[in-house]
Amino acid sequence: MFENREKRTELSDLGEFGLIEHLTKDIPHLNKSTIKGVGDDAAVIDSDGKKILISTDLLIEGVHFDLSYTPLKHLGYKAAIVNFSDIAAMNATPSQITVSIAVSNRFSLEAVEEIYSGIRLACKKYKVDLIGGDTSTSITGMFISITVIGFTHDDEIVYRSTANDKDLICVSGDLGAAYAGLLVLEREKEVFKVNPDMQPDLSDNDYVLKRFLKPEARTDIVELLKEKNILPTSMIDISDGLASELLHLCKESKLGCNLYEDKIPLDPTTVRLAEEFEMDQTIMALSGGEDYELLFTVHQLDFEKVRELQQEISVIGFMSDQEAGANLITRSQASVPLTAQGWDGMRRK
């Protein structure tokens, strides 16, 4: 009865990034322990020299996950992993999480236990402690909010904003597979709707299904880079797709880039499924998202060291000055502007 109904701007007009930027701009920091607030994969807090990384993610049924094809244990596992990945993206490893879950009375205790068993499995694998949380009923649907903490030293933190002109752009693993997995699940869901007795045909697609349903956080890459004495100059994890994340690095570092289409790492299953779904395989990698691979830049002098890790890491381009813009160099050697949707003039086969 006290609501002010005068002016109304739709949230969809801003989009997620616009909204966060809008809501958190000009926030002054009152504590000298606050080193970095909103605007990277994690915030950075100082504790007598040692640095604390903290990040939080919200997962909502019907927005971020579909329970008709997401097993609850996988959901819990993935909810934890997504957060671990944010700490990896700062070049650190996670050590603690808090978990808040709200569920409607549609869910039983056994359902919530399944989610927790997934979270606990992820914690065990990544040696992370579950230290707190909150549970509540919701009116409808399921909400999971996880906050993750990691510790590191000042000189090891890698931000998004510190890439240099001519740095090499690197990515771990392969891209687009999680999106291919999602497409397979969506297809089977449609088949299931038409004929509920039909068993889902998931054969030969194990790899991409696992990539979507049970992704991993690349803390192993963080450790590998440390072993090889490679300190990335900037880093981000790939949750929204290669194109969107690379544009973040460019924007935050005030640089441009040249990304080579033929260097983007793809798994053969992803390539086959791109054919099956009549989609461009590069679009899958650029815009698919949810790969949770690490995208980072290194100094050119580290090229040989990175090449020794070519089983795990691909060099896919280099940073350039800001005026040159962010570009994709296609297989036919054309240079086209990179956009968060893939590239200008998105094509389908």
Place this chain on the structure above:
Amino acid sequence: MFENREKRTELSDLGEFGLIEHLTKDIPHLNKSTIKGVGDDAAVIDSDGKKILISTDLLIEGVHFDLSYTPLKHLGYKAAIVNFSDIAAMNATPSQITVSIAVSNRFSLEAVEEIYSGIRLACKKYKVDLIGGDTSTSITGMFISITVIGFTHDDEIVYRSTANDKDLICVSGDLGAAYAGLLVLEREKEVFKVNPDMQPDLSDNDYVLKRFLKPEARTDIVELLKEKNILPTSMIDISDGLASELLHLCKESKLGCNLYEDKIPLDPTTVRLAEEFEMDQTIMALSGGEDYELLFTVHQLDFEKVRELQQEISVIGFMSDQEAGANLITRSQASVPLTAQGWDGMRRK
């Protein structure tokens, strides 16, 4: 389509505390930096000697708040305060928060801005930095998840489990007023439903309305106790009502208690409204909740020091051994077992 529908235990059979305990029991800690996990107002993490406190709270529309009488700015303020209070309950002050908000398309940008303006106001007042978060759409309703961080030293942290037999039980401020405020708002909502043109009659009830809609976290009490060199032996904040919180201290410290009904601090407005609503004023204090006052125990030797703070702090009883049980000593000097609902044989006038 992969859901396991074999066994089903209703969540309501466990209740909130039972659920958290059930889901988090036997969780091993793998990091030596994890000092205290689930089970107190905040978790405790070690960072080279300095201690980090972390706590998280989830607020859900229709469960924790009713937007028909909660102004959005107050909602944001309270969501932050509730978290600050958890850090105060560990005898520390908060320094950073992360905020995750999900809203349906029923809400405009201006609505979300209002919530943030409340959060920012609370941050400014308590010198806390907003360092991160997440925003998302929801299918229905509004969800706010806040995580708070505070720093302190090992020897200043006060847990729930460390009260001693014969320690004095103290409480800050007065109790039951937030619940009285809620009753007033619920009454006016009913009037409004019957006649939407009628203006709410909130006169003379400013104090209790403020206590419900815009509570404060008693970080001032934490500072006052430090100034007076009083280190509480145990502490908790009152979110669920005096009875429930005192039972937590008893259970965690493996003790009993004697709580004196006539010592429970009440504001005259609360007493008047208890009469108006034909409720027992003691029930309001014991079970009302959302007061966000601090309930703590001190050593008997600190009695004189606490008495000097009687404007702010009331001594309401003492801890006893566990076999004696948790008891309320009524105005008529009867000793009755204390329960989370108030006391056995809850009466109404």
